[in-house]
Amino acid sequence: MIRNVLKVINPGIYTLLQDNGRIGYRNFGVPISGAVDKKALNQVNYLVNNPANSPCLEILSVGIELLTLDDCYIAFTGANSTILVDQKIVKSYETLLIKKGQLITISEIKSGLRTYLGVNGGFVSDLYMGSASINEQILIGNRLKRDEILSTYNSHNEIDIISLKRPDYTNHYRVIVGPDIHKFSSIEIKKFFKNSYKVTTKLNRMGISLYGEVISHIDSADVLSHPVIFGSIQIPADGQPIILLADGQTTGGYAVIGNICDEDLYKLGQAKTGDLITFSKING
Amino acid sequence: MKVTCEYSKMGSNHVFVRFSHVINKEINQFIREVYKTLIIKQPKGFIEVYFAYSSLTVQFDLTKTSYKVMKKDISQIIGDTTISKITYGNEIIIPITYNKETGPDLDYASDYLNISKDEIINIHSSGQYMVYMIGFLPGFCYLGGLDSRIHLPRKKTPRVLIPKGSVGIANSQTGIYPLDSPGGWQIIGKTNKKLYSPNDEQPFLLIPGDIVRIMKT
Missing domain, CATH: 2.40.100.10 (Cyclophilin-like)
Structure with missing residues (x-):
């Protein structure tokens, strides 16, 4: 069953759906794409009980605002960012249950650059050459737009609330x-x-x-x-x-x-x- | 033909194989054969292979094989590969319009080569080119077989935007930009033919080994 879960109030600077990328097209000049920080992608999927390769949002820096349309489990990984749900700070690297009508924003980045948002069930997306990863430069999909509705494949299953440690990001x-x-x-x-x-x-x-x-x-x-x-x-x-x-x-x-x-x-x-x-x- | 090559580790999970430092039709044919065999045989842990003029690289799954084993698998395939003659793929005709608007570097080319623009156009459009490799952008074909009378150096400063379909020259190569892109090749014409259609079942018009002929429009 497909369920609408998030509405884009503000897409932020540059937000893209990304999975682990495309395999088998490099001989035709097509880059692998996928999340730049694949560890964060895999960790966020783990937190929301998804297969490691499920598409997630790769959010560049701050400014994104998402309205929750239906209760859902989400998680954030990647950048060390300040994430607010209805103006209250929530933890990254932890499963979160978000209720209908709540507003999700990223207000500040303390370190790092890209925050990954995963949702239980994975975001519904088109596959291009076997991958959901967006790459506008080569005409594959589009960045997140204002008023866009994001949906997932899940039902209303309950999942465990778990957490992970943010890995080392020393340059x-x-x-x-x-x-x-x-x-x-x-x-x-x-x-x-x-x-x-x-x-x-x-x-x-x-x-x-x-x-x-x-x-x-x-x-x-x-x-x-x-x-x-x-x-x-x-x-x-x-x-x-x-x-x-x-x-x-x-x-x-x-x-x-x-x-x-x-x-x-x-x-x-x-x-x-x-x-x-x-x-x-x-x-x- | 006897082929020698050197292996090196590219990152943790790619085997890089270099056959030569120059462009050579026989070596490119040999690499295309090795590519096909790798795709068919799929050695244990094989993920992907892609190649350029005179080199190829194989990505492998570190949980299923190792650099050492994949290198051995590849070297066995290379050892078993022989070529007796050059084989070609499809012959594709590309319509190209050569004029001031479509080919903003025709004037420069004429000055640099000291031959008329018409002559450059005639030489370029009467050529027969082979696709050696695809790289840089999806569907960007590196075409070999350019007449030595019209070789041109790359631009010193690349253009910020080269329109999709533009036909360029860089040294002994000619090629077509499949997408709007920055680029440093000298632009002499343009085609309306689509080289890359990401939403189609078969997104690419040309593949390595294909022959390109030109129809002047």
Whole structure:
């Protein structure tokens, strides 16, 4: 049974339905997409008793206002944000029972960038190439709009109220070097791992541009275009690293110094302008 | 043909295989064969494979296999792959309009190459191109086989917006933008043909191995 549960009073800055992303289309140039912070997505689904891959709202920063149309279980994970229900602060990382007529808002972000909202039953959504993940840039779906009604598949089942601990979001990333490590001298590689890099304002779901100590190439920044992944660290000609995220392109022609290990990728979803990032080298 | 390659770990769960640092038709054909075999054989823990001109990458499930085992599975497939001749996919005809409006870089191209715009248009439209790879954007085809008389460098500063359907040149490659996008290729024309239709059962007009011919409109 489909049930209307939330009405969008204010969509906020940029709110998207996201699941774990698309598999099997990268050979046609389609990025994987999905939540940038997949750990937060999976945790929020756990809290509301959903399969890990159920679509949730990925809410950028503050400003969203949602009116509850029917009682439902929801939860919030991701950014360390101040969430209000009828002007009273509620906890994130905990199952919440919200009653019809209540107003949900995010008023402040203490740290992080993206808050995930999950609802018991999962949000009803269209599938595009096997995934509900929205990617407006490639004409897949739309961001949340004012007056939009969100529905779920669930009935009125009761679920347990549970909580989880917010994971570590320290901006330190373990990197497996390659495949274009031959483009850099050992001095430059050391420099990359020794210094910290600041997240610039060039930041979206495709990538994060960093600013810091310039990393020089032995000859040039260009390589023959090759596959890149979520977590690839490219060094373009200006020597300033770019980290590719969930909506990042599938192939790239800038030298890739290394790729962030899978266990640390989720933290990239919470890195925001001004944050300092450090890297360490692992064998993987 | 004998093919050599190098393996490297790409992040925690991708095996990256590089066959060459240059564009080569035989190597690209070889990679297309390996791609097909991987899709059919689906080694244990296989999730996805995608490729570029001379390299490919395979994503695997860390809970079902390891880098070492997946690398071995891939190297076995590579070892068993032979190609005797280049094979092609479908032949697709793309209508292209070349003029000042659709091709804002035609003037630059004419100056740079020191040949007339008509000549550039004739050379480009009489070519036969093979899709080597798709990347950058959904359905963005990297077409090889561009006549060396009309190779052009990328723009120093990319354009903020290149309209959907624009036909560009970057060095020895030509290609068509499937979506409005920023981009650095020199734009010489435009097509109305849809290369990417996300809501269709088959969203992509072209796939690697296809041959593109041009109908001047």
